[in-house]
Amino acid sequence: MAQNKHVYRLTIACPDRVGIVGKVSNFIAMYGGNITEANHHLDSDAGWFFMRTEIEAASLPFDAAQFRTAFEPIAREFDMRWSIHDSHNKKRVVLLASHEAHCVHDLLYRWQAGELEGDIVGIVANHEKLREMAGWYGVPFFYIPVNKDNKAAAFAEYERQINALNVDVIVLARYMQIMPPALCEQYLGRMINIHHSFLPSFVGAKPYHQAFTRGVKLIGATCHYVTQDLDEGPIIEQDVIRVSHKHNIEDLQRLGKDVERNVLARGLRYHLEDRVMIHGNKTVVLLEG
Amino acid sequence: MAQNKHVYRLTIACPDRVGIVGKVSNFIAMYGGNITEANHHLDSDAGWFFMRTEIEAASLPFDAAQFRTAFEPIAREFDMRWSIHDSHNKKRVVLLASHEAHCVHDLLYRWQAGELEGDIVGIVANHEKLREMAGWYGVPFFYIPVNKDNKAAAFAEYERQINALNVDVIVLARYMQIMPPALCEQYLGRMINIHHSFLPSFVGAKPYHQAFTRGVKLIGATCHYVTQDLDEGPIIEQDVIRVSHKHNIEDLQRLGKDVERNVLARGLRYHLEDRVMIHGNKTVVLLEG
């Protein structure tokens, strides 16, 4: 499990130039850094280079802040967008939920089982239904109802509560409300949604009904970053499951739940382990496998 | 292999009512018919019933025409849309092709290998490129170029040639031209297309380019009946393959080819074996497995 080792994660995106890997590798080697995982991606068409390196923390003579200082000149030389992340600083995650339980439940279970790096610090929901489950997992639960008359006030309250929790990541775990633009902007690249279709098919409401009507032979789910354009943000992960004429809408919903929760769990895991780099409206996902 | 046994295939679609299966089963049993495959589908929501039965030809005392006569009263009683098909009357198939070889090649190979019931009686193409391949398989090749100036005349020629071949099924094997409405209408439910995306995503031109731009994590292919609405006809079969940021458009095209040819071959096989029943804009596909 990633969370059991203490590592620094260096992620870099920059225009491709001769010598990047050598420069970075030498920097790490110079300080005796022990690389535990390394991933590169060269986008030859775009002339852009991506890199993710995990370095054993104990092998380096400094902490993440000092790493930052020491590495800054190299980063500047190559025009890098970059970050260094200490795996001991777990990302703080808030789940936004409604009455659908399967995704929330699955994330809580995986978190408790140690499968997800990161801390689930709260659940904010517009229904009371999941309060008991949150309690059992020891996660604070905040009930903020939303209806068409109180939307502005309600979302101000969401925003206040999320900020009070000091979160790094917002997960819309089948939350089903359109987020206000300002919040999308504030958490750009840090707000993750699960949409219950294989995007870009069936954007918007009731995707299983749309899928049923169109008569598709596979249904899917999509985990993506939220932007102001509904269901149009960068895709992190997708998957599908086979269906047939024998399945009615309730069957699609039931079968789809398993895909949704797995896709969301994978997408969130990638994000928490700093494996996802956003480039334009697409993602580079540097997996261990 | 289906084509090695001589069977009649009875396909029925009708409003659901008590007693259908009993009536049909008794009819077959009364004449000593030996059922070799049986498939039902009840669409409870729509109140519609679908049935496909394979009966060993030698076990019945009459041919398909006589079956038709004898069964007609039952069909009328239950308002059936129905057909009886003799597996020895192989469907005549024409492939419409362009310069892309993979689907044409795959169908020719499967046909020669005995995997496809039906006879490929001709290839009509708007490029010369596949003439040699057609020749090797002993299939007549007709070259009818299409350009923006000769469209009406060219399609009249396609129509004439297709009708001259007396075909039961038209397969657009990556043909890439929009078919004229009259031809769509004439061969409704008998013209099959392979679209190189997971519909309804990426309708129309250059779907792999669209998929690349959107950054999807799976690409797919869709085999469907052609209607006058581009890429909107009833879906017979679909499949997908996983891709990532590492794949450029050429990679998507290469990987997609394998999906396209398998999906088209499956969809066509289902059609040739009378396994596909169109209902509204959807299909019921009654598989042996």
Next chain:
Amino acid sequence: MAQNKHVYRLTIACPDRVGIVGKVSNFIAMYGGNITEANHHLDSDAGWFFMRTEIEAASLPFDAAQFRTAFEPIAREFDMRWSIHDSHNKKRVVLLASHEAHCVHDLLYRWQAGELEGDIVGIVANHEKLREMAGWYGVPFFYIPVNKDNKAAAFAEYERQINALNVDVIVLARYMQIMPPALCEQYLGRMINIHHSFLPSFVGAKPYHQAFTRGVKLIGATCHYVTQDLDEGPIIEQDVIRVSHKHNIEDLQRLGKDVERNVLARGLRYHLEDRVMIHGNKTVVLLEG
């Protein structure tokens, strides 16, 4: 959801003969029975016929016991192995567990969410670890430790407890102990195991270690009925997930968990809905989709 409709499920396996379907269909039609789902399978090679029919309970003038009496002559005529099951008589399920939580947790969740027909009436475990989870779901928890010195006595206690719970189905939810032959015999066709490999690969202990050593590119899980031959019983359901050289044993275990829980949940659902018919050492699984 199946559990929301009140139906009788008639399952039949018998030597294939002309007239079976007609006879059964007429029987149901004669009493005005409304068929809500129908599935046939003809095994032509073995000359054996399988049939599963769901009939709306309210459409019939009698209960399951009376159905049994009325149908018995037909069953005898065709040498049927058969059963009629009232969906309101939910099967009583006991989970046998150890310290692995993922399968137990998943089944409890699905049960509570109404996805599983059947009642989980107890968890019997050889570790204390899952007691709290059982409590939260309101399921009685029985701790019966097993070690090499107390095996006979411990299993006598398991047997006593299971019988006291009056169960219809035993689920080995990653229980990891070899069951005594007498218990296997008593619950033949009613004891379900999840094995964490794609059987018949990697029978026995530590299948992920075996898979890692062999360097396979896919790992899987198998849900099967338990017989006295370890991991050799009839397979109900299997699935796989792609892995690579990048995954170590811990990764295989983590990725495999998702496959295990989904495969077990599917297999158990099929059993609870009377969709699985055992024939020799194989299963016929008559799915709705």
Next chain:
Amino acid sequence: MAQNKHVYRLTIACPDRVGIVGKVSNFIAMYGGNITEANHHLDSDAGWFFMRTEIEAASLPFDAAQFRTAFEPIAREFDMRWSIHDSHNKKRVVLLASHEAHCVHDLLYRWQAGELEGDIVGIVANHEKLREMAGWYGVPFFYIPVNKDNKAAAFAEYERQINALNVDVIVLARYMQIMPPALCEQYLGRMINIHHSFLPSFVGAKPYHQAFTRGVKLIGATCHYVTQDLDEGPIIEQDVIRVSHKHNIEDLQRLGKDVERNVLARGLRYHLEDRVMIHGNKTVVLLEG
């Protein structure tokens, strides 16, 4: 397509030590080499490091031989098993075949379509059946029958013919004969087989019959290097397809063919593009995607 760019491919396997990537990267950068694809794999448990780098040939001031000389000191310093391969030196491939056509046909098609880097320089078969197909693709065909009385002589003739063709890779395209140990040894890591099961399940003869008898719910195919231990060599690629009780052995064979040919084509492509590194009895496959 890989074969359209002129690149050198540097592949390295060595014990993991601080500084490898830096040293190699600096070497390439020093000569102005333009990296077009880069892949690393660190096996932390085994302490072993794998690396594959594609460098644009025109960006380097020397050819592959000179690269070899210049790089040798670094290779020695880090105890590397390594190679440098010029993509213009296409590997020479011989197909060994029997009467099954689907894999041979698929490879010939892909080769002609430019999907496979490498040259198919001959087909050696123990049946005459594929001679015509070979002829159509312009590939020399050698018929060497094998029976239980002439085995030693026949295999001596195979060996002579293969060596005369001066091949780099032997592909057993459903050849179905056990290769003599000496030939296995001579072409160790360069002889590729497709086995028609998901190994290690169903080693040896008639795997579809074995799969049918066991009642598995998925069937598969495995592409692996041949060693003297039958079906036990390092696995390059595997895949599966879902089956059910409805499929008889002929169905399994038909469905399996599609998996076999795709798995073999992928495995061979990886090998031809120097993406497969053998380590012990396992492979590291460094994919572009």
